Amino acid sequence: MKISFFVTCLGDMFYVNAGKAAVELLEHLGCEVDFPKAQTCCGQPAYNSGYHKETLEVAKHLVETFEDAEYVVGISGSCVYMIHEYVHLFEEGSEWQKRASKLKDKTYELTQFIVDVLDVEDVGASYEGVATYHTSCHMTRLLGVTEAPFRLLENVKGLQMIDLPNRHDCCGFGGTFSVKMSDISEQMVDEKVEHIEETKANLLLGADGSCLMNIGGRLSRNGSSVEVKHIAEILNSRGDL
């Protein structure tokens, strides 16, 4: 199976380990991975801020970049959802809309791809630790991926998962919201951090770099010892226990 990897801007610049792990994991599962170098950002910051003309240009660029792929797999539910959203940006019935629609049908979030397309729930990973998982809003509510990450994590040897209380609550990132309404955003991330600490887990996992950057930033500021990792990093761990 040939996969064009969509790393997202945060993955490219900040969470390099998540991208590396995802590539190695997909290869471990028998996929052939390429990286279309022309890829940039999905355009979500502009879209969510109301700059739709600008977003349209970005969307065209990414459609062109990825449309020859067999599958596109990304490591952020939110950014993958944005690619799915392109269909609604283009004029109804237009050629661009058709191209966007084709792209949508083959673009997946990493865990969704592994569980739904590869039909794998045990990736053979092992990792010693006590973890809790943050379900990100766009991935669960908009992309509709709710179970896949849990299925995969359940099968990681040595990993103990603890439910995160109020896990459906947003962490307060919300893109420009975290800057524009930073005082409200701070309260939201504080509440999230409180819940994470309640679990006594030493590891916070997630499938969206943006949420992890937000929560991780607050944990780090608080001097917390909770480690933050992208789910791909755990799924790609195969050390001896």
Added chain:
Amino acid sequence: MPMHIGEKDFKKRVTKGLEDDFMRGAVRSAQGRLQDKRATAADELGDWEDWRTLGSEIRSHTIEHLDYYLHQLSEKVAELGGHVFFAETGEEANEYIQKVATEKEAKKIAKSKSMVTEEISMNEALEAIGCEVIETDLGEYILQIDDHDPPSHIVAPALHKNKEQIRDVFHEKLDYLKSEKPEELALFAREKLREEFLSADLGITGCNFAVAESGSFALVTNEGNARMVSALPKTQITVMGMERIVPGWEELDIVVSLLTRAAVGQKLTSYITALTGPKQLEEADGPEEFHLVIVDNGRSKILGTEFQEALHCIRCAACINVCPVYRHVGGHAYGSIYPGPIGAVLSPLLSDYDEYKELPYASSLCGACTEVCPVKIPLHEQLIMHRRKIVEDEKKSTLSERVVMRGFEQLVNSANLYRTATKMAPFLTTPFAKNQLITKGPGPLKHWTHARDFPQPANERFRDWFENRQKRGEKNA
């Protein structure tokens, strides 16, 4: 009470909310309970998504043919001997209601809960002609007694108050001497209000849903105050927002079933009262005269626009009860009697962007509102549409934001430019970073780093790693 409430400045309202620990504690626990009750009720019902689909179809169809159904409704009401007044503005509605009150020489008016009368400041209009208006919903009554404290929630208006505060208000204003136990507080209000119901000259109700086919009005309550208001006074006025209508009884079943579950997690509330015209001959109680006031007040501006679905709202407040922003800032921070996600969508539409331009941004777009809405209003998408309008049509975004977004477009549209910029990022941010963390960021990062660290961009980007790896021939050359 007009639609706009409280301090004019949005930031100040938010700060006030964030600093009010009492209110935040009350809201947090109320949200928790309401969320659980709603979720349980939806699960018990089964087929919840089908119910939502049906609710959404009914609301779409009704609003698409609103002229027809309002015509049918008014014909039916008039046939039964009721009077119907169509009010394009709040002022017109109030003038008509004042006229009826004057003709009936009404001194005391008992009123059940109604958001639209808040929106048009009806109480003030009636007080201006010397009437005494008594709010009979317990929550509204508490607020009225407390020097007209504004409501902070559309279903539970006094949600921001805790029981100790309510006890103190009753003590100060009504010489209440008992404890803060909700049972004792409610019993006290029952006794106080019973006298008012019996002596009121005029009853005013809102309207949860009008039923076009029979000219009926459904009032959904738990307390029974709307029943009192429609059983005891000799004249009744019902005020409805023009979109609050369904075609027939079959549809009433669906929207009521959705409303009570989504709002309070009940299969039905204690009382659903369906009123059809004034009392008939040989009926002892009930109003002898009935007036219906149908209010536009800005709603028709929404018809035919990308926001039309906002008129599908059945005022259940489920979106408010799940909203994390609402939880932290409380209802008053929205500056509108319609708070939360639906308030952030509706308020700028019913008023304008000058008054409410911040509200569409008071959301992290987490989509919790859209997920729970029983009639499937895409609330978070409507907030994005507002943002688009503010940027593209109203041109009300800041210059610096526009410059940033233009730059962003150019950057991400050019693979080369993007590659260069991401390569530069670690070097540009080095002066601000310590141990790969930025703790005091420049520009927009300043707000972020007030409470959070920001990671420094990695020296070897993912794309470099991938390319180097290919060069080394490790995989997929």
Added chain:
Amino acid sequence: MPKGNIINRDSFLTNIREKIGGIAADKPVEKPSWSVKPQKKVLEGYDQDQLISVLREQCKEIHTDFYQTTLAELTGTITEVMEEYESESIVYSDDPRFDNANIEEYLQGLNAFKWDRNDRENSIKVAERAEVGITFSDITLAESGTVVLLNDKGQGRSVSLLPANYIAIIPKTSIVKRMTQATDYIHAKVEKGEDIASCINFITGPSNSADIEMNLVVGVHGPIRAAYIVVDDL
């Protein structure tokens, strides 16, 4: 009743029509057939006894006392409830079913007032002071535990509202699955051009409020306690 006035309708509706591109208001609109009908699936296939079980369970949720009895035992059950509620005075609706069930005589032997359809002031005054209000249920909804009163002329809106306690006599045959069956019945009457009652009440237990810290308080403006008496042979 002479026809009421309609004011400002034309300009109001014309404005709406222009915005939505609607059709002329007097041309009938066909309701679409909805794509799903989940309301028809609720309690599908339940027989009358199963519905009674559902009702009994739901009564626990709505803070309502549930009794099941027969016509012969009905007066005894009412006495039991009156004692439980420590009540003596009664107001009941002007409804031939009381006589048909042979309990009118029993009630008249107590401190009971029959709603007087021609005397507003006195009826309201008595109802306000009565400790118990009694009515028959016209339609009873098992799912939600709701009694539906299709207030006919002598029912009195206040009978089930003003007294501190409320008793609903529920003929077993009046029990249906849910609100859908009641609204279907009312819709059918409207279709046939028949009058529907000026006030139809769907009553689900005693009155309550959660306006104070979302704590449920039972008994606000309406009754504080409620009892449902299902009569098997009615």
